[in-house]
Amino acid sequence: MSPKKINIKKINESNGSLSIFEFKDSIPFNIKRIFTVNTKINVSRGNHAHKKCHQFMVCIKGKIKLITHDGKDKNIYELVEGDDFGVHVPPTVWAEQKSINKENILLVIASEIYDESDYIRDFNAYLTFLNK
Numbered sequence: 001m002s003p004k005k006i007n008i009k010k011i012n013e014s015n016g017s018l019s020i021f022e023f024k025d026s027i028p029f030n031i032k033r034i035f036t037v038n039t040k041i042n043v044s045r046g047n048h049a050h051k052k053c054h055q056f057m058v059c060i061k062g063k064i065k066l067i068t069h070d071g072k073d074k075n076i077y078e079l080v081e082g083d084d085f086g087v088h089v090p091p092t093v094w095a096e097q098k099s100i101n102k103e104n105i106l107l108v109i110a111s112e113i114y115d116e117s118d119y120i121r122d123f124n125a126y127l128t129f130l131n132k
Contacts (some may be wrong), residue, residue, distance in 0.1 A: 001090040003068040003075055008058065010084045019084070021056075021109070028055040028088055029111040036060070037106040039099040045106075049120045051093040051129075054111035057097070058086035062104030069094040071130040079106070094126055 001044075006028070009020040021027055039045055057066060057081035066077040070093050077087050078100075089095050097106055114120060120126045 001006050001037055001071055001092070001131065002073070003077075003090065003093055003095075004088045005077065005085050006056070006064070007085050008083075009038070017082075027056050027109055029056075031109055031111065032067045032113050033110040035108050035110070037097070038107070039064075039097070039104050041099050041104075044096055044098050046096045047094075047121070047123075049126050049129075050091050050112075051118050051120065052091050052112060053087045053115075053118050056092060056109040057089060057095075058107050059083065059106045060107045062099065062101035064104050064106055065073050065098040065100055067098070071127060092130065094120075094123065 006026055009022070011018045011020070014041065037045055041079050057079065059081050063080050063081065064079045066079055066087055068075045074111060079087070120129055
């Protein structure tokens with residue numbers, strides 16, 4: 001399964017906008033955890049893959065470069081505050097986030113609760129895992 005850009009329903013009104021995340025339309029998995037990652041400029045975060053956890057990532061402040069690798073192909077997404085899309089990062093896809101602006105907040109919606117044994121934190125170990 002490859003990463004997928006998914007549009008978020010957005011309603012623009014005269015006094016602002018409303019972004020709607022609905023299960024099965026925007027989020028293609030059951031949600032068990034939601035967290036934010038606040039990063040400073042030029043800082044790299046993530047740098048891991050999950051064995052079974054799905055993630056949906058959207059920038060809620062600033063600008064973030066999301067780099068994914070599925071063992072063969074590398075994809076780069078630019079996530080910007082106010083965008084009407086997020087990226088579904090399925091299990092077994094390596095993901096790295098790089099902040100571009102001074103202040104950045106990434107919203108991550110996950111299919112699993114935190115479990116350290118689900119993480120693959122070394123890229124060479126990740127490639128070995130994929131080849132099994």
